[in-house]
Structures are given as structure tokens and as C-alpha cells.
Amino acid sequence: xxxxxxxxxxxxxxxxxxxxxxxxxxxxxxxxxxxxxxxxxxxxxxxxxxxxxxxxxxxxxxxxxxxxxxxxxxxxxxxxxxxxxxxxxxxxxxxxxxxxxxxxxxxxxxxxxxxxxxxxxxxxxxxxxxxxxxxxxxxxxxxxxxxxxxxxxxxxxxxxxxxxxxxxxxxxxxxxxxxxxxxxxxxxxxxxxxxxxxxxxxxxxxxxxxxxxxxxxxxxxxxxxxxxxxxxxxxxxxxxxxxxxxxxxxxxxxxxxxxxxxxxxxxxxxxxxxxxxxxxxxxxxxxxxxxxxxxxxxxxxxxxxxxxxxxxxxxxxxxxxxxxxxxxxxxxxxxxxxxxxxxxxxxxxxxxxxxxxxxxxxxxxxxxxxxxxxxxxxxxxxxxxxxxxxxxxxxxxxxxxxxxxxxxxxxxxxxxxxxxxxxxxxxxxxxxxxxxxxxxxxxxxxxxxxxxxxxxxxxxxxxxxxxxxxxxxxxxxxxxxxxxxxxxxxxxxxxxxxxxxxxxxxxxxxxxxxxxxxxxxxxxxxxxxxxxxxxxxxxxxxxxxxxxxxxxxxxxxxxxxxxxxxxxxxxxxxxxxxxxxxxxxxxxxxxxxxxxxxxxxxxxxxxxxxxxxxxxxxxxxxxxxx
Amino acid sequence: xxxxxxxxxxxxxxxxxxxxxxxxxxxxxxxxxxxxxxxxxxxxxxxxxxxxxxxxxxxxxxxxxxxxxxxxxxxxxxxxxxxxxxxxxxxxxxxxxxxxxxxxxxxxxxxxxxxxxxxxxxxxxxxxxxxxxxxxxxxxxxxxxxxxxxxxxxxxxxxxxxxxxxxxxxxxxxxxxxxxxxxxxxxxxxxxxxxxxxxxxxxxxxxxxxxxxxxxxxxxxxxxxxxxxxxxxxxxxxxxxxxxxxxxxxxxxxxxxxxxxxxxxxxxxxxxxxxxxxxxxxxxxxxxxxxxxxxxxxxxxxxxxxxxxxxxxxxxxxxxxxxxxxxxxxxxxxxxxxxxxxxxxxxxxxxxxxxxxxxxxxxxxxx
Numbered sequence: 001x002x003x004x005x006x007x008x009x010x011x012x013x014x015x016x017x018x019x020x021x022x023x024x025x026x027x028x029x030x031x032x033x034x035x036x037x038x039x040x041x042x043x044x045x046x047x048x049x050x051x052x053x054x055x056x057x058x059x060x061x062x063x064x065x066x067x068x069x070x071x072x073x074x075x076x077x078x079x080x081x082x083x084x085x086x087x088x089x090x091x092x093x094x095x096x097x098x099x100x101x102x103x104x105x106x107x108x109x110x111x112x113x114x115x116x117x118x119x120x121x122x123x124x125x126x127x128x129x130x131x132x133x134x135x136x137x138x139x140x141x142x143x144x145x146x147x148x149x150x151x152x153x154x155x156x157x158x159x160x161x162x163x164x165x166x167x168x169x170x171x172x173x174x175x176x177x178x179x180x181x182x183x184x185x186x187x188x189x190x191x192x193x194x195x196x197x198x199x200x201x202x203x204x205x206x207x208x209x210x211x212x213x214x215x216x217x218x219x220x221x222x223x224x225x226x227x228x229x230x231x232x233x234x235x236x237x238x239x240x241x242x243x244x245x246x247x248x249x250x251x252x253x254x255x256x257x258x259x260x261x262x263x264x265x266x267x268x269x270x271x272x273x274x275x276x277x278x279x280x281x282x283x284x285x286x287x288x289x290x291x292x293x294x295x296x297x298x299x300x301x302x303x304x305x306x307x308x309x310x311x312x313x314x315x316x317x318x319x320x321x322x323x324x325x326x327x328x329x330x331x332x333x334x335x336x337x338x339x340x341x342x343x344x345x346x347x348x349x350x351x352x353x354x355x356x357x358x359x360x361x362x363x364x365x366x367x368x369x370x371x372x373x374x375x376x377x378x379x380x381x382x383x384x385x386x387x388x389x390x391x392x393x394x395x396x397x398x399x400x401x402x403x404x405x406x407x408x409x410x411x412x413x414x415x416x417x418x419x420x421x422x423x424x425x426x427x428x429x430x431x432x433x434x435x436x437x438x439x440x441x442x443x444x445x446x447x448x449x450x451x452x453x454x455x456x457x458x459x460x461x462x463x464x465x466x467x468x469x470x471x472x473x474x475x476x477x478x479x480x481x482x483x484x485x486x487x488x489x490x491x492x493x494x495x496x497x498x499x500x501x502x503x504x505x506x507x508x509x510x511x512x513x514x515x516x517x518x519x520x521x522x523x524x525x526x527x528x529x530x531x532x533x534x535x536x537x538x539x540x541x542x543x544x545x546x547x548x549x550x551x552x553x554x555x556x557x558x559x560x561x562x563x564x565x566x567x568x569x570x571x572x573x574x575x576x577x578x579x580x581x582x583x584x585x586x587x588x589x590x591x592x593x594x595x596x597x598x599x600x601x602x603x604x605x606x607x608x609x610x611x612x613x614x615x616x617x618x619x620x621x622x623x624x625x626x
Numbered sequence: 627x628x629x630x631x632x633x634x635x636x637x638x639x640x641x642x643x644x645x646x647x648x649x650x651x652x653x654x655x656x657x658x659x660x661x662x663x664x665x666x667x668x669x670x671x672x673x674x675x676x677x678x679x680x681x682x683x684x685x686x687x688x689x690x691x692x693x694x695x696x697x698x699x700x701x702x703x704x705x706x707x708x709x710x711x712x713x714x715x716x717x718x719x720x721x722x723x724x725x726x727x728x729x730x731x732x733x734x735x736x737x738x739x740x741x742x743x744x745x746x747x748x749x750x751x752x753x754x755x756x757x758x759x760x761x762x763x764x765x766x767x768x769x770x771x772x773x774x775x776x777x778x779x780x781x782x783x784x785x786x787x788x789x790x791x792x793x794x795x796x797x798x799x800x801x802x803x804x805x806x807x808x809x810x811x812x813x814x815x816x817x818x819x820x821x822x823x824x825x826x827x828x829x830x831x832x833x834x835x836x837x838x839x840x841x842x843x844x845x846x847x848x849x850x851x852x853x854x855x856x857x858x859x860x861x862x863x864x865x866x867x868x869x870x871x872x873x874x875x876x877x878x879x880x881x882x883x884x885x886x887x888x889x890x891x892x893x894x895x896x897x898x899x900x901x902x903x904x905x906x907x908x909x910x911x912x913x914x915x916x917x918x919x920x921x922x923x924x925x926x927x928x929x930x931x932x933x934x935x936x937x938x939x940x941x942x943x944x945x946x947x948x949x950x951x952x953x954x955x956x957x958x959x960x961x962x963x964x965x966x967x968x969x970x971x972x973x974x975x976x977x978x979x980x981x982x983x984x985x986x987x988x989x990x991x992x993x
Contacts, residue, residue: 015764015810019932020924022808026940027917033947034913040954041897041905044865049847049955373742484672 050184062151064186064196066165066178068205069240069416070580071593075165075179075250077151077195081134084124087115089144096142100125103133128152153179155250156596161208163263164201164242164361164414167250175253176261178414181361185418185426195421202238202416206580207231210537211241218513218530219245222521226514228265228393231534231542234401234505236431237410239359240542242394266357266364269390270512273479274327274459274523275497276386276396278446280336281324282403283347285442289338296323296331302381309333309381325452327459327476329385336384344384345372350437351399352409353391358434359412367391386477397510400497403447404505406440408433447473451502454528463498463528467536474498474531476523481515491515496527500535500542507542509534540584563587568616570606571599576620589614595621639695640922640988646915647691647966647981651684653908654892654967660875661895662969676969683971687978694982699931699990702983703762706755710778713752716745717785746794747976749782753798754805754937761809762929772815775806792830792837793960797948799823801940808936837958844958858955861891864898865954872901889968890961893953909950916943919984926990935987938980 066075083104090096097111104111104126114123127150129137134147153168166177173187174180178199185197215227231241244264248256262268284290300314311329315322323331336344349355354369367390370379382388391399394412402409411432418427450473453460460476474497481491495512499505511527511534520526535542563569563586571579579599583591589612603617604610655677662676672678702709719725719736736743756778760771779802787795807816830837843855847862867873896904919939926932942965949964951957963970965977 015929016924016927016932018810019808019936023920023924023936026804026808027920030913030917030943034909036956037909037947037950037954038906040951040956041865041902044862044897044954045869045902048862048866050859050862050866 061187061189062149062195063153063168063172064198064421066186066199066201068201068203068208070204070206070591071200072205072596073156073594074161074201074203074205076154076156078154079131080128080150080152081131082124082127082148082150083129083134083137084122084146084148085115086122086144086146087117090115091143096145099140099142100137100145103137104129153250157205158249158251159247160205160212161203161242162247162250163244163261163265164203165250167248167253167261176363177263177361182415182418190420190426197426198419198421200416200419202240202413203242204240204541206541207534207538208241208243211534212243212245212247214530214533214537215243215245215511217533218526222513222516222518222526224513224516226264228268228510228512228514229530229534230265230393230397230508230510231538232397232401232412232508234404234499234508236413237398237401238413238416238431240507242414263361263363264514265393266359266361267392269365269367269392270493270495270514271389271479271482272386272391272396273477273493273495274329274386275475275477275495276389276391277324277327277332277384278403278450278475278497279348279351279353279399280332280344280384280386281449282351282439282442282446283344284335284339285445286347286437286439287339287343290320290445291335291338292320294335295319296328296334298323298328298330300330302330302333304381305377307377307381309385321449321452324449324475325455325458327453332385333381337380341372341375341380345369345375348383348389350409350435351402352395352434353389353399357392357394357398357412358432359394360414364394365392367395387479393510393512396497397508400499400508400510402437403443404499404508405443407437407443409435409437447499447502447505450475450499454498454502459522459524460496460498460528462524463496463531465532465536468539470500470539471502472498472500472531472535473502474528476528478522478524492521494521494523494525494527496523496531498528498531500539507535540581565612566610568602568604568606568608568610571602571618572606574599579618579620583614583616587614587616589616591616591618593618593620595619638989638991639985640991643915643919643922643981643985643988644691644695646911646918647978648688650911650915650966651687653911654964655680655684656875657892657895657899657967658969660899661892679971680969680974683974687974690975691978691982691985694979695985697983697986699934699983699987702755702934703759703930706752706759709748710752710756713745713749714781714785716743717749717782717789720745720785720789742972744970744972746782746786746789746791747972749786750794750798750801750941751938751976751980753779753782753802754941755934757802757805757809758930758933758937761806761811762933764810764929767810767812772811775811776819787830791961793948793962796960797941797945797962801937801944804944805933805937805940808933840959844955847955857891858959861894861897861953862955864894868897868899868901868904870901871903872897872899875899889970890949890959890963891953892964892968893950912943912946922988922991925992926987927992928990931987931990935984938984941980942977 062077062079065073065077068074087093093112093115094108097108097115100106100111101108106126111125114125117123137145138147151172153172155162155165164177166174166179168179169175174183178201179186182199186199187196189196211229211231215229218224219227227243227245229241229243230239232239242263242265244262246260248260253261281290295317297317298311298315300311302309302311309329312327315326315328315331318326318328318331320331320335322328323335348369354367356364356366369389370383375383379388398409398412411434413429413431415429417425417429419425451471452458453475454464454473455461460474463472463474465472477495479493480487481493482488493512493514494516495510497508497510500507500509509531511530513526516526563582565586569582571582576596576598591614598620599618600621601619658680659674659677716736725736736745757775760775760778764771779799783795783798786798803816803819807813843858847855847858893905893908896908900907916939920936923932923935926935945962945965948957948960949962952959952962963973965973
């Protein structure tokens with residue numbers, strides 16, 4: 001500062017000269033940076049470090065399999081071929097056309113037109129011809145007819161898990177779901193073969209089937225627009241089943257609208273409504289602000305400074321437990337106000353609301369949790385009861401699991417491992433911890449309250465099991481749907497989220513019915529029964545805890561014979577469903593199971609001595625029709 | 627303020643700079659709409675959700691640029707120090723509970739009266755301003771000047787780094803470093819500092835797990851494509867998908883996979899929709915604006931405005947370059963946005979004000 005006033009014009013010129021020299025160097029450096037960026041752009045487009053098969057439009061390799069957790073095929077590649085011709089090499093075109101027409105299901109004229117196009121050296125006749133027909137044509141030894149391998153995709157279970165699997169397009173590239181997300185792996189061989197890598201999902205076909213069946217029934221019964229269900233393991237984040245209705249047949253994707261192809265469990269958000277109260281309660285428990293002694297009075301609404309939130313009825317004086325049991329809005333809001341807005345917001349943020357669950361599927365919505373600065377009086381009243389925010393079903397399950405596993409937010413796991421076509425494990429995906437919310441006790445507390453919901457007098461009694469003595473717990477929810485203009489009269493979403501078994505949970509299930517049209521539209525009335533149905537159908541498969549107990553129960557429920565665990569039984573001709581039951585009850589272990597339908601061959605042979613751990617090789621299929 | 631106000635349509639104000647800034651801004655808004663309409667419709671039921679917010683910031687920004695182009699640069703020489711200390715104070719406020727606000731795993735935001743603000747944006751501008759004042763009209767440099775300069779840079783860098791925003795801290799270090807070469811700051815000290823900072827950087831990277839993860843992801847993106855390199859691989863896919871001419875504005879498909887598509891990775895959307903052509907157009911606009919601006923500065927006689935103007939350009943082009951390098955996988959992910967382009971209000975406003983100041987400085991350009 002001393003020099004400023006005395007700076008001579010000479011100094012200024014010196015500084016300017018120095019500046020000019022330096023700035024030209026800087027400009028030179030910018031030129032180099034510019035060239036480097038242009039060069040890098042060209043590299044990324046023309047010599048990308050991403051394997052070419054990733055983007056290859058017409059991949060020549062056979063796509064790898066998509067299998068479920070037990071090794072059942074969910075998507076396979078058939079060895080179809082393209083039938084083509086070199087017109088110049090065919091001496092008698094009309095003869096050839098007559099022979100081919102019935103086999104290819106084309107008219108003689110159609111084929112002739114292609115064969116007579118003499119200007120062409122090469123023309124294709126039909127694409128994706130099934131292997132049996134290709135073989136028949138091959139036997140004809142026609143000159144000038146050529147066969148090119150062109151495997152196509154086939155989904156043997158039709159609609160099963162379709163919205164999760166997705167489908168492939170004409171170039172055999174995945175366009176949605178798992179097929180899209182793992183296109184690179186499925187279409188790039190790793191061992192010099194021409195078959196891509198196989199994907200082993202965490203999905204269990206049996207559970208998936210039961211979930212879809214139960215959802216479909218209830219959707220029809222209640223005349224709902226859609227239905228969503230998720231079954232997951234609380235301690236690993238594995239998704240055992242994920243269903244979204246309406247769904248589609250991936251063998252014919254073009255017959256369906258994008259709306260039907262969507263996986264609503266991750267792409268659609270909804271207002272969780274009362275099911276969300278479990279997270280408000282957990283936040284209170286985690287901050288030690290749960291007042292269990294206090295009585296809450298509900299006059300049928302909660303009104304503060306002129307803002308009013310309604311309750312389903314006037315519940316009168318209740319304990320906090322009764323507030324949860326009755327799903328009372330007024331009591332919940334009053335209880336939640338012990339927690340400052342920012343603390344509640346942060347707790348909800350930790351549960352993962354407003355952020356991606358990081359499931360390995362594209363198109364995941366993040367939902368919307370308003371920032372605390374936007375919480376006006378109304379939101380302060382509605383957010384604790386699950387309104388004024390939105391979440392995907394997958395986010396709800398991820399958050400709910402943390403209440404059942406000691407406070408861990410786990411990323412949902414859909415792919416268990418990737419193997420090469422010759423069976424070597426390329427990549428194994430372990431459960432991934434996203435965050436530790438670290439209040440193991442609050443989960444226990446919350447579940448003890450949720451037990452009241454499914455007990456006598458609660459809103460979710462229809463969820464409690466009838467065939468089994470296990471206790472379940474959960475929360476019901478009914479919300480009014482909104483659009484851009486506001487809440488819509490008589491348009492509902494009914495949901496239930498529950499845990500099995502309640503004290504030491506292994507499984508969580510979410511059921512959501514979208515826009516039920518009938519007289520019954522509440523979560524407790526229509527979603528809770530689906531929860532129970534799915535559980536009762538799948539407990540023998542799902543339950544990994546006390547096997548003896550399940551054995552006894554399963555015998556009662558399914559009337560399955562008693563098997564000796566040290567001798568290999570004869571399972572021939574039994575349905576896959578039955579065999580899976582038997583395996584889960586008597587022979588737990590790692591079994592290689594292929595195909596669907598009925599048991600065709602088994603190893604070890606019947607009567608052989610067995611010692612655990614069991615390792616069976618079972619092949620299923622349909623007896624050939626002759 | 628009055629004594630610094632200048633007449634409105636000053637003949638010497640550079641119109642080319644004004645137009646270039648507006649063109650970049652408009653280009654950015656188009657890309658923003660193309661990249662966010664899907665997300666916005668899905669999550670907010672309104673395809674224009676992000677665009678509406680950003681357009682209001684853009685309008686505010688253009689107004690700010692015009693207003694600040696009317697304020698004489700001499701005012702900034704007077705208020706450089708107070709401005710600097712206020713911005714340091716804001717950086718400290720980030721740590722105050724109730725005002726500071728966490729986003730994306732880092733404490734970077736403050737909220738006052740419902741307005742959220744990222745204080746590292748004005749802090750970088752203020753630092754350059756103080757440096758320009760320190761080194762203008764000087765023939766000789768004393769060691770006390772050097773010491774003051776180092777503290778002036780170190781204080782905000784330290785605060786920003788503690789806020790877990792290493793990318794922004796590095797940006798300021800590099801910008802200030804190059805800026806000082808334009809002054810009489812001794813070159814020997816430069817070299818010494820570069821060597822001294824190496825171990826610091828080592829600790830900053832290897833002691834923070836997520837940075838190490840990002841570094842690994844950068845070195846082998848394909849291997850970590852489900853984890854830390856998820857964004858990067860998605861971005862590279864966008865380049866591949868875009869090809870030479872792109873899929874057409876709003877037509878690209880892969881963007882559904884890209885999470886920070888409207889903020890840090892917006893360049894990938896340019897590549898996907900407009901291809902190499904779009905990227906080169908964007909590069910020409912950014913580098914053209916900067917180089918043209920530098921050439922103008924060589925014709926400014928006064929020290930302070932010349933240095934301040936160059937500093938603004940340096941901040942601008944270095945941030946853009948760092949962002950582009952990240953998007954194209956040339957350096958590890960840092961979490962820095964593309965100035966005038968990415969979604970975000972504070973950053974946009976700061977740069978628009980900076981260009982307003984720059985426009986005023988162009989009045990000093992001698993023919």
C-alpha cells in the first residue's frame with residue numbers, strides 16, 4: 001500500500017510487459033488443454049475404453065442366462081438361426097420355394113420373390129427360425145441355402161418377474177430391466193466361447209410366483225389399477241421377489257405399452273401414508289423422545305393455528321401404543337412434535353428418503369422429502385403421518401429393513417453373482433451396507449408397537465397368520481392419491497409393510513394396491529390379507545430359523561410324507577413345487593436344479609446313502625409328447 | 627455507491643463478451659431441459675421443474691451482470707478486503723448448526739431466511755480480488771507481501787477443504803497459483819509451494835476412504851462400474867452413444883442412468899444429444915470467451931482491473947476444464963460443476979456477477 005501512490009508510469013509499463021508475456025504462456029497452455037479435451041472426446045467416441053460389446057447393436061454372441069437364486073432359468077437363449085440364400089447358386093428356385101414354404105410358414109410367392117432377386121448375391125429369407133425347423137431344412141441339402149446362427153431370447157416363465165427382467169430388442173440388446181442394466185455382461189463372453197456371462201439373481205421363482213398370484217387375485221378382486229409387491233431378506237437386503245402389475249410377456253414386448261413394461265416398485269413414487277408412521281416412531285425412539293407414559297387425546301382431528309388434519313375417527317384418550325394400533329393421526333402428530341423439525345428431517349434422511357437406494361436397475365426414482373425450510377405448518381403435521389412426501393416402494397422396504405436388522409440401511413441386492421458360461425464365478429455381490437443408523441434398540445421398540453397393529457383391535461389384524469403360530473407385525477396405510485391440482489376424491493392407495501417373524505425378523509414384505517375401486521380400499525382390508533397369503537404360501541421356503549418347527553408345521557399344512565434324511569428318496573415325476581418343499585424341509589443344502597416342470601432325472605440315485613451337507617443334481621422338464 | 631455508478635450504455639463496454647456469456651447461458655438451459663425433463667416429470671410431475679428454477683436464476687443473473695457492469699471496478703479495490711472477510715465468515719457459518727446444511731455427503735451449504743447459498747462460490751471470487759489488490763501498482767515485492775498472499779489463499783482453501791469439498795479447494799489453489807504468476811510474485815516460491823503441497827494432497831486423498839475409492843474408480847472405471855465409477859461409466863456410455871452428431875436434443879437414452887446429469891455431469895448430456903459436434907461447439911465457446919478476454923486484458927494499462935479481469939477468467943476456465951476432465955474420465959471425480967451450465971443458483975449468480983465486473987473492466991481496454 002505504500003507503493004501505490006508513488007508508482008511511476010515506468011513501473012506500470014514493466015508490470016504490463018511482464019503480464020503480457022505471462023498471459024501469452026497461459027493462452028498457450030489453454031490451447032494445449034483445448035486440444036487435449038478435443039482429443040479425449042474423439043477417443044471416447046472412436047476408441048472408447050468401454051468394451052465394444054456394450055454398445056454393439058447386432059451382437060453375434062449368444063446371450064448368457066438369467067437364473068433365479070435356485071438356478072431356475074428365467075431367460076434363456078435359443079439357438080435359432082437366420083435362413084438365407086445365394087440366389088445365383090440355386091438351379092431351380094421354384095422347387096426350393098415349394099419345399100421351404102410350409103416349413104417356414106411363408107407363401108411360395110414370398111420366397112420366390114426373394115430368390116429371384118438375381119441382382120443380389122445374398123438375401124435372407126427368414127430370421128429367428130427355431131432349431132428343429134432349421135434341422136429339417138438342413139436335411140433337405142438344398143444348394144445355395146445357408147444357415148447363420150442368430151440366437152434369440154426366450155423367457156420360459158412368460159410373465160414371471162417380467163418387469164424386473166425387462167426384455168431385449170431386435171439386435172438382441174437389453175432395452176429394459178436387468179437385460180438392459182447388465183447388457184454388457186450378458187453379451188460379452190469371458191472365456192473365448194460365444195456365450196455371454198450368466199446372471200444369478202436373488203429372486204426366488206417360487207416366492208415370486210406366489211407373490212404375483214396373490215397380487216393378481218387381489219388386484220382383480222378390488223378392481224385396482226395396479227399392484228406392487230416386494231419380498232426381501234432384512235439382514236442381507238436380498239430381493240426374493242419383486243412384482244409390479246400390470247406386467248407383460250417379455251417374449252412379445254411389442255404387444256405391450258411402456259406403462260405395462262415399467263417396474264413400478266422402483267420407478268413410481270407414492271405417498272406412503274400411515275405405513276410411514278413406523279419411521280416417525282423410530283425417529284422418536286432413536287432420539288429417546290418416546291413418551292410411553294403419556295396419554296394422547298384424539299377428538300377426531302388435529303387442529304393447530306387453524307390448520308386441521310383429519311383422523312379416521314375420534315379415538316379418544318389413548319396410550320402411544322394405542323395410537324399406533326389405531327393408526328391415529330392426531331396422536332402421532334402430537335407425539336412427533338417432541339422432535340424438532342430438523343432432527344426429524346435428518347432422521348428421515350438417514351432412512352434413505354429422497355435418495356437413491358442404489359439398486360442395480362436403471363430408472364429408479366428418488367422420491368421427494370421436502371427440505372426443512374419448506375416445512376410449513378401443514379407439512380409439519382402431515383410428514384410425521386406420511387403425507388406431503390413421496391417414496392418408491394423399494395425405498396420403503398429398504399428403510400423398513402433397518403428396523404428389523406439392528407439399524408442397517410442395506411442396498412437392495414438383486415444380482416447374487418455373475419458366472420461365465422462354463423460355470424466359473426466372475427463376480428459375487430455381497431450385501432452392501434449403505435449406512436448404519438445405529439439404534440438397534442429403537443427397531444426392537446418399534447416392532448413391539450407394530451405388533452399391536454396385527455393383534456386383536458389393530459388396523460392390520462388380517463395380516464396375522466392363521467396356519468402358523470408365528471407372530472408377524474407391520475403397519476397399514478391408506479392414502480388419497482394426488483395429482484398436480486391436489487388430492488383426488490375417492491382415489492386411494494392401500495398398502496401394508498410387515499415383518500416375519502416379529503421378534504427376530506428374517507423377511508419383510510411390502511404390498512401396495514393402486515386405486516382400488518370397490519367398497520374396500522383400506523390397507524388393513526385389502527393389502528394386509530395379501531401379506532398373509534404370500535407368507536403362508538412361502539414360509540417353508542423362506543424360514544431359515546427353527547427348521548424342526550417348520551417341518552412339523554409344513555407337514556400339517558402340505559401333507560408331505562416323512563422322508564429319511566440319510567437315504568436318497570425317489571422323487572421321480574414329482575412337480576418342481578413339491579420337490580422344492582421336500583428339499584427345504586428335509587435336505588437343506590446347495591442343490592443344482594435345472595429346468596422347470598417335473599423331475600426327469602436325479603443324482604444321487606434313489607436308495608443311496610446320504611450325509612449332510614446335501615448336494616443333489618436335479619433336472620426338471622416335461623415328458624416328451626409322443 | 628453513487629460515486630462508482632457510471633453512465634449506462636458506455637460505448638467501450640465489450641458487447642462480444644456480453645453476447646458470448648448469454649449464448650453459453652442459453653445453450654446450457656437447453657441442455658438442462660433436455661437432461662432433466664424425464665427426471666423432473668417423474669419426481670415432481672412437471673418436466674420443467676428444474677428449468678423453471680434455473681431460468682429464474684438466469685434472468686436474475688443477466689440482470690446482475692448488467693447492473694454490475696455499470697458499477698466501476700474501482701469500487702472493488704475499495705471493498706476487496708471487507709468482501710473477503712465477509713465471505714470467510716460465511717464459510718465459517720457452514721459449521722454452525724441450524725444454518726449449515728448437509729448435501730451430498732458434505733457440509734457445503736448455509737441457509738439464511740430460506741435462501742440456501744454455497745459460500746465457496748463468492749469466497750473464490752473474493753480471494754482473487756484481494757490478491758489483485760495486493761499485487762497491483764507494485765514494483766518491488768517484500769516478503770511480508772508474500773506472507774500475506776499465502777495466508778489470504780490458505781484461509782479459504784483450508785475452510786473449504788474441511789467442508790469435505792476438496793475439488794473446490796484445489797480449484798482455488800490452482801487458480802490462485804496461476805494468477806500469482808501474472809504478478810510480481812517470485813517464481814521460486816511458486817515451485818517450493820508446489821513441492822510442499824504434495825504430502826498434504828497425499829493425506830487428503832489416502833486418509834479419506836471415499837476419495838481413495840474415487841481414485842481407484844478413475845484408474846479402472848470398468849472394474850468399479852457398479853460402485854464408485856458408476857457415474858463415470860454412464861458418462862462414457864453417453865459419449866459412445868452420441869457419436870459425431872449426437873442423438874438429437876432430448877433424444878438420448880442413456881441419461882436415465884446418470885445421476886448427477888443436471889449438475890456435475892451435464893457435459894455427458896451434451897455428448898449424448900449433440901455428439902462431438904456439440905462438445906467442440908461448447909469448447910470453442912468456453913475457450914474462445916476466455917482467450918478473447920485475456921487478449922482484451924493485455925490492453926488494460928491499470929494494474930488492478932487487468933489482474934482482476936484475468937483472475938475472473940482464470941476461475942471460470944479452470945473450473946470448466948476441471949469439470950470437463952472429470953466427465954471425460956481424465957482426472958478423478960471431484961464434484962465441481964460446469965460454470966454457467968450446471969444446475970445450481972449460487973454458482974450461476976456468482977459467475978454472472980463476475981462477468982458483470984469483467985464487462986466494466988473492458989471499458990479500460992485501450993484501442
